[in-house]
Amino acid sequence: MNKIVSLLCGIIFGIGLVISQMINPAKVLGFLNLFGEWDPSLAFVMIGALIISSPSFHLFKNKEKPIFSSSFSIPNKKEIDKELIFGSILFGAGWGLVGLCPGPAITSIALFNVSSAIFVVSMFIGFYIASKTN
Amino acid sequence: MNIVNFTPISSLTGGLLIGLSVALFFILNGRMIGISRIASNFLVSKKNRVENLLFLVGLILGPLIYNLISSQEINISISNSLILLVIGGFLVGFGTRLSSGCTSGHGISGISRFSLRSIISTITFMLVGILTVLIIGIS
Numbered sequence: 001m002n003k004i005v006s007l008l009c010g011i012i013f014g015i016g017l018v019i020s021q022m023i024n025p026a027k028v029l030g031f032l033n034l035f036g037e038w039d040p041s042l043a044f045v046m047i048g049a050l051i052i053s054s055p056s057f058h059l060f061k062n063k064e065k066p067i068f069s070s071s072f073s074i075p076n077k078k079e080i081d082k083e084l085i086f087g088s089i090l091f092g093a094g095w096g097l098v099g100l101c102p103g104p105a106i107t108s109i110a111l112f113n114v115s116s117a118i119f120v121v122s123m124f125i126g127f128y129i130a131s132k133t134n
Numbered sequence: 135m136n137i138v139n140f141t142p143i144s145s146l147t148g149g150l151l152i153g154l155s156v157a158l159f160f161i162l163n164g165r166m167i168g169i170s171r172i173a174s175n176f177l178v179s180k181k182n183r184v185e186n187l188l189f190l191v192g193l194i195l196g197p198l199i200y201n202l203i204s205s206q207e208i209n210i211s212i213s214n215s216l217i218l219l220v221i222g223g224f225l226v227g228f229g230t231r232l233s234s235g236c237t238s239g240h241g242i243s244g245i246s247r248f249s250l251r252s253i254i255s256t257i258t259f260m261l262v263g264i265l266t267v268l269i270i271g272i273s
Contacts (some may be wrong), residue, residue: 003188005162010189013155013238014168015194018208020148023193023197026211030139032260032267038140041145042222046241048149048170049156054246055168056157072233073165073197075244077251079232084255088240092226092259096266098214101237102230103169105223110197115212119223126227127174134232 014107020045023108025099025116032096052085082132156243166247168239169193170230229259 021027022045030039065071082129095101100108108116156167163185176186197208214222230236233255235244240259243251 002163002185006188007157007192008187009155010192011195012151012194016148016151016202020145020201024210027202032263034219034264035268037136039139041141044142044145045149048146049153052153057246060161067162073264084233087229088255088258089262090225090229092262093266094222096263103238107193110194112191113267118219121225122220122223126224127231129175129230130231131178
């Protein structure tokens with residue numbers, strides 16, 4: 001069941017990115033263009049997501065276990081370290097350069113866009129090098 | 135500040151679906167969705183590899199299924215040069231792996247948990263993103 005849930009959740013997430021147009025980097029860059037022609041749409045995507053995900057998390061986190069798995073796996077790191085800050089800065093710079101973050105980048109593979117495919121390959125190289133050097 | 139291209143209804147609708155996906159993954163599988171983590175762990179870790187792959191396949195199936203049920207065309211526009219795509223992709227991959235999360239992992243899943251780390255990460259990458267767009271706009 002875990003595998004079916006994973007596939008299904010990926011599909012729902014991907015359709016959400018399409019409907020919200022967050023799959024389109026131009027739309028994301030419009031949000032980051034706060035001091036120019038500003039498109040607030042991304043904030044509404046986050047609000048829509050959080051009003052479902054946050055109550056669901058808090059209602060179920062104290063249950064004994066998830067429905068199809070033996071235990072919950074929740075990140076437990078608390079400290080604000082330099083990796084968090086430095087990594088977030090690098091990510092923000094790459095995000096602002098192109099307008100793609102990991103979800104929309106991978107989802108856009110479906111559209112056979114050469115630019116996003118190049119971005120995805122480079123992103124995976126970044127994943128690999130960061131995981132080997134840290 | 136000039137507000138343009140604002141699509142509140144479709145943004146909220148898409149957001150609700152994204153939230154539903156995060157909620158279901160947690161309630162059913164017990165994990166919080168973070169796409170940088172799912173994608174990078176698929177690459178470097180054996181743990182949950184099949185589940186991670188299936189999630190990524192699902193993401194790619196999303197637009198294809200949307201095309202079957204909707205007549206609306208999916209538009210994307212990327213205007214970067216090759217070198218900027220390579221640099222941007224690398225920064226996003228390296229940065230999100232280093233900070234253990236991206237727009238979904240920190241921005242949605244982490245903020246859902248009221249995680250201070252995620253709140254700080256989200257504010258940081260958004261401010262740097264805004265600053266980057268500002269600098270590119272000026273130069």
